[in-house]
Amino acid sequence: MQLCQCEPTDLPNRDAAVAAILAGHNRRWGARLDGFRAYAGAPWWSPGLIITPELRGRYEGWLPVAEFCADLACLGRAFLPAPSWVPRRLRSGGIEPGRGPEAPLSLPDLWARLPPRIAARVAFDDAELPALFAALADPPRFGTDSARYEAQRAALGAYCRGAAGDGRRLTVVDLACGVGLGTYEAAAAAAASGAPPRVLGLTLEPLEAWMASRCCLPHDPDREPRLRRLAAQAPPVAFLAADVRRLPLGLGNAVDVILCNGLIGGEHLQRLDDMAAVLREARRLLVAAGVLLVANRFHDGCRAAVERFAALARTAGWHVDGTWHDLRLTP
Numbered sequence: 329m330q331l332c333q334c335e336p337t338d339l340p341n342r343d344a345a346v347a348a349i350l351a352g353h354n355r356r357w358g359a360r361l362d363g364f365r366a367y368a369g370a371p372w373w374s375p376g377l378i379i380t381p382e383l384r385g386r387y388e389g390w391l392p393v394a395e396f397c398a399d400l401a402c403l404g405r406a407f408l409p410a411p412s413w414v415p416r417r418l419r420s421g422g423i424e425p426g427r428g429p430e431a432p433l434s435l436p437d438l439w440a441r442l443p444p445r446i447a448a449r450v451a452f453d454d455a456e457l458p459a460l461f462a463a464l465a466d467p468p469r470f471g472t473d474s475a476r477y478e479a480q481r482a483a484l485g486a487y488c489r490g491a492a493g494d495g496r497r498l499t500v501v502d503l504a505c506g507v508g509l510g511t512y513e514a515a516a517a518a519a520a521s522g523a524p525p526r527v528l529g530l531t532l533e534p535l536e537a538w539m540a541s542r543c544c545l546p547h548d549p550d551r552e553p554r555l556r557r558l559a560a561q562a563p564p565v566a567f568l569a570a571d572v573r574r575l576p577l578g579l580g581n582a583v584d585v586i587l588c589n590g591l592i593g594g595e596h597l598q599r600l601d602d603m604a605a606v607l608r609e610a611r612r613l614l615v616a617a618g619v620l621l622v623a624n625r626f627h628d629g630c631r632a633a634v635e636r637f638a639a640l641a642r643t644a645g646w647h648v649d650g651t652w653h654d655l656r657l658t659p
């Protein structure tokens with residue numbers, strides 16, 4: 329678990345080795361692009377173009393997405409502070425079903441998930457690398473945002489007011505916090521209702537944790553001011569990269585409130601064994617009177633999976649109430 333200690337402006341190792349790898353990448357993919365333009369007979373992708381199986385085939389013939397991702401991963405290993413910082417969707421082996429977004433079937437499928445300024449491109453200049461890797465770690469489609477879980481904030485506020493009455497300072501952990509907007513928002517809500525809490529955000533991608541702690545979104549200049557504003561209104565929050573199924577925390581029986589939003593039952597975490605692992609970890613962390621708040625804004629297609637999680641929790645001895653969009657679990 330590492331967090332970059334450098335400033336956003338000098339993200340990592342932008343040195344001669346990176347420049348050489350980037351130049352090689354741009355040469356190789358520039359030549360392939362020339363071939364595609366001359367012979368593929370397919371339109372250049374732009375947002376809104378329907379990606380048919382035929383279009384995929386034509387792109388794959390000249391610009392194979394798996395090779396493109398492997399080349400970006402190689403660039404990422406040189407550019408980022410450690411190999412573990414390379415966004416998971418670029419790493420070989422990809423992501424197992426039910427444990428994250430499926431691998432893209434073609435370059436247009438990958439581009440459709442990226443911000444417009446990085447999409448529909450195969451070559452980049454070095455100043456664009458922070459935005460490129462940040463977008464791959466935090467694609468707009470999954471992006472963390474604020475003002476999503478009003479009912480949960482009210483429940484958190486009520487819990488904090490109760491604790492303040494007992495003169496206690498709370499510890500709050502936000503699991504799968506992404507780039508931190510919801511974490512800062514929850515931290516501010518908790519602070520407004522009692523003594524400033526200790527708050528820790530945990531998320532899978534080291535680059536997400538870096539963006540959250542630095543309040544820096546190189547790929548998303550529209551959301552960054554919101555992130556900065558929320559952070560300015562909140563007490564200090566720490567962020568770490570960690571997998572919710574195996575938390576590296578020596579925080580046993582020390583956490584009052586766990587938040588886990590936009591994760592369980594969605595594309596990132598659907599398997600029962602993973603849900604059971606989250607429940608085990610939550611129980612290990614929580615104090616006896618603690619609470620696990622699980623919210624999402626998923627479409628109805630995810631409802632069955634979230635309900636499977638609620639049923640699993642009841643079987644494991646948790647008291648569960650609330651709706652499938654907004655669960656409250658007590659051990």
Ligand SMILES: C[S@@+](CC[C@H](N)C(=O)[O-])C[C@H]1O[C@@H](n2cnc3c(N)ncnc32)[C@H](O)[C@@H]1O
Pocket residue numbers: 470471472473476503504505506507510530531532533536570571572573588589590591596597
């Ligand atoms: C849809 S985002 C939700 C972000 C935020 N909690 C919210 O609701 O706005 C899902 C987040 O879960 C993170 N994630 C996925 N699998 C994870 C895991 N096994 N452990 C920790 N974080 C995970 C992703 O990196 C992503 O940031």
